[in-house]
């Protein structure tokens with residue numbers, strides 16, 4: 001039906017391996033578990049999987065500190081388990097992309113162990129070494145960005161934790177070694193990579209200090225306490241200023257071009273999606289990344305019709321300006337941020353808003369990325385004990401504010417539970433059995449299970465319940481797949497001043513659909529009889545989240561229920 005590539009028509013589903021499915025009953029997800037759940041993913045209706053890092057790692061940053069790029073973490077299985085998973089995914093027509101962490105390795109990676117052992121070993125220059133800290137740069141996770149190593153009597157640079165030393169990408173041997181790792185998995189048949197934190201790969205060559213009058217912990221605390229608009233504005237300014245010399249520096253585009261050349265050597269349209277929202281990383285539209293995430297869509301306290309329109313207007317205009325038109329990529333959640341259900345809820349209509357926002361991601365133009373668990377309405381889980389914290393940036397913050405700033409441990413725990421990413425990484429709920437069916441009863445899971453699995457937030461119960469959010473996702477995914485307009489159509493905003501609802505067309509050669517997302521609890525009487533492309537036409541319902549008969553409507557008089565998602569084909 002289309003000349004688009006697979007990564008433009010596919011719906012991606014992010015698997016966080018540690019929390020997805022436990023196949024060997026040890027409380028930690030693994031490949032055996034993932035493989036067993038592939039049929040579930042097929043039933044759900046997604047087309048491609050993105051795996052967060054599955055490589056050996058000491059897990060200071062939950063797998064984003066890699067100690068071997070060409071292997072599988074023992075807790076997730078063996079390389080053979082991976083190959084088996086990949087071939088089972090293939091059999092089901094599921095594509096698979098992996099996470100590629102270029103900026104840094106683990107401090108336990110043999111490259112770093114060698115590099116830090118002396119100043120004149122063969123890998124001495126593989127990381128960023130200095131004699132004394134040249135500036136006040138901060139690590140975005142845990143304080144100072146320069147850490148001392150007695151063996152070399154020198155400091156190394158790390159944008160993230162001190163267990164994540166930055167590679168020196170100016171060294172051609174580093175590149176060679178990393179490109180070998182990239183080829184290793186491409187040779188095994190993976191379909192591409194999600195590129196981690198590409199903005200951090202190079203630093204300001206002049207090492208210009210930041211100008212913020214506080215360090216990282218103080219800035220976090222300042223942000224928590226910011227109440228007035230002025231304080232909030234200042235806080236945003238400080239965050240931008242603190243890291244601006246460690247981010248988005250020259251060199252990345254050349255590197256992305258090299259990486260793209262490698263991918264293009266392979267058959268089968270291998271792809272790259274960057275963890276960045278900067279459209280510049282798409283290059284001229286065919287020489288750097290295939291996709292970058294539309295993070296500005298989720299970078300808001302509340303999803304509103306106005307926000308959606310403004311976001312689409314800006315993004316699509318930028319993408320359209322590229323020499324080869326860029327393709328959008330939308331998401332509202334991942335392993336680094338509060339879950340959609342919690343984050344964009346209002347505590348009164350969370351269920352309705354979760355459905356609206358799912359429909360938003362699945363009906364906007366572009367490739368959608370879903371995060372495991374959102375399809376059953378999983379929520380954030382606030383840890384209740386500091387000993388439960390696995391996200392090291394959380395425990396660092398707790399100890400810093402308690403010991404250096406005198407914050408009461410109770411408040412510090414509350415703040416930590418709110419800021420750690422553990423809250424949105426708890427194990428998937430497969431059933432209403434103990435441990436949510438993730439692990440057998442009695443097993444201690446790596447993070448606590450959110451007890452709300454007993455309240456219907458689990459796959460087993462939702463699969464039997466026609467009105468569950470899971471069946472809602474399945475239905476929407478089916479509708480999307482069957483609709484050329486939703487897959488490939490242009491986005492055309494309608495009635496652009498309306499605050500209550502977002503209305504837009506998706507217009508393809510063979511089909512036009514109208515999408516209405518009512519973000520209020522009001523019943524709305526709408527009239528599209530003046531709208532371009534709808535004038536004088538009929539509306540044939542293809543999807544509704546409301547209880548209504550699937551009748552045809554005229555464009556002139558369309559009643560939309562509170563929080564309704566309404567999708568209709570525009571017919572003559």
Ligand code: GLC
Nearest residue numbers: 061064101160196197275336
């Ligand atoms: C990315 C990952 C995040 C990780 C960081 C450092 O932002 O998504 O989870 O902590 O990079 O690798």
